[in-house]
Amino acid sequence: MSDRRDIATLLAAVLPDSDGAVTPPIVQTSLFTFDSYKSFEDRMAGRSDSAIYTRVENPTVAAFEKLMAEAEQGEAAVGFASGMAAISSTLLAFVKPGDRIACVEHVYPDTFRFLERMLRPFGVHIEYHAPERFVDDPELLADVTLAYLESPGSLVFEAIDLRRAAEHAKRHNVLTMVDNSWASPVFQRPLTLGIDIVIHSASKYISGHSDTVAGVVVASLDHIARIRDLTLPLLGAKLAPFEAFLLTRGLRTLHARMMQHQAAANMFVDRLAAIPQVRQVNSPGANDAPGLTGRSGLMSIEFDDSVDIAKFSDALNLFRLGVSWGGFESLILPARVGLAQAGEQNSMQKFGVSPNLVRLNLGLESADDLWADFTSALAKSTA
Numbered sequence: 001m002s003d004r005r006d007i008a009t010l011l012a013a014v015l016p017d018s019d020g021a022v023t024p025p026i027v028q029t030s031l032f033t034f035d036s037y038k039s040f041e042d043r044m045a046g047r048s049d050s051a052i053y054t055r056v057e058n059p060t061v062a063a064f065e066k067l068m069a070e071a072e073q074g075e076a077a078v079g080f081a082s083g084m085a086a087i088s089s090t091l092l093a094f095v096k097p098g099d100r101i102a103c104v105e106h107v108y109p110d111t112f113r114f115l116e117r118m119l120r121p122f123g124v125h126i127e128y129h130a131p132e133r134f135v136d137d138p139e140l141l142a143d144v145t146l147a148y149l150e151s152p153g154s155l156v157f158e159a160i161d162l163r164r165a166a167e168h169a170k171r172h173n174v175l176t177m178v179d180n181s182w183a184s185p186v187f188q189r190p191l192t193l194g195i196d197i198v199i200h201s202a203s204k205y206i207s208g209h210s211d212t213v214a215g216v217v218v219a220s221l222d223h224i225a226r227i228r229d230l231t232l233p234l235l236g237a238k239l240a241p242f243e244a245f246l247l248t249r250g251l252r253t254l255h256a257r258m259m260q261h262q263a264a265a266n267m268f269v270d271r272l273a274a275i276p277q278v279r280q281v282n283s284p285g286a287n288d289a290p291g292l293t294g295r296s297g298l299m300s301i302e303f304d305d306s307v308d309i310a311k312f313s314d315a316l317n318l319f320r321l322g323v324s325w326g327g328f329e330s331l332i333l334p335a336r337v338g339l340a341q342a343g344e345q346n347s348m349q350k351f352g353v354s355p356n357l358v359r360l361n362l363g364l365e366s367a368d369d370l371w372a373d374f375t376s377a378l379a380k381s382t383a
């Protein structure tokens, strides 16, 4: 909770009640039995707190939640089957028809779809604002129930002063929620800046190995208790024991991986400044917002019109084309692909993003090799 040790040390700590084992056992069971009628009845009546059923609680999941709460310096955490399950289950626990949500523009596209296609039809009002308005306009949240923030936001990566935003929200009694997937707790701990609820797509840096889809929420005991009482058991999108095991495993190396991602990203940002075809680099780093202490490996670059983006993407060897990010492998996602998405309007289409933008996920390969791949592909795709 208010542990002063460095996060690298916290993430490497052996779990206390593990009988000496340094990793948690995978408790692959759906239910837990009771040794007497009395112990069963006591548990149901709330007079004891052992596990009953894995939809609600499981020791392997609890081990991950404990480590995650410590990493974010929160009182408690609850795991989910995906980042979207964490987001939707949290929003549904705290908003009701007639409430008003203020959300940042350029929010994660499926968060936008959840707000538009699922909450709006239930009578929740949703408004979108440029990120700086949450900081610069103290009256923005006057009639709002919940402020939904991403810092930095998806694809354009604008970092927000979360401490100021949280101060404004508190004055209006507004609940604040931040998607902290980009920074991870290694580079940003929103609860320490006054934010109420942090969520993660644990599929990204927390897993780190591109082998898990999962989510997690960290907040005060009261807020987590509300989610555990309502949407965790009743929507049932719980985290599975094996996935929880993989996430605990991921957290052990999170600090080391973030340092390596940061070193590669710093090198790219330095060298991109000298590349004539690059109009803009979106990659916030240490101190670009209060409480932001590092640069992750996910950034976007806007090219000028001389670059053929399809050719560039195909000319890359180490960067593979694909969605998601935060794993060991480098990836490219051209904005044109997102803009071409059929069906419902997504947040990219709604709030606009340059078709010359590409998102890069710098993985754990050698930064020199990644840079060589990038410049060679650029040479092959510039008119």
Ligand SMILES: *Cc1c(COP(=O)(O)O)cnc(C)c1O
Pocket (backbone or CB within 6 Å): 082, 083, 084, 085, 108, 150, 154, 179, 181, 182, 200, 201, 202, 203, 204, 213, 214, 215, 324
């Ligand atoms: C991927 C992502 C999500 C959704 O997480 P899933 O685990 O894919 O459900 C939410 N927010 C951000 C910023 C993401 O990148």
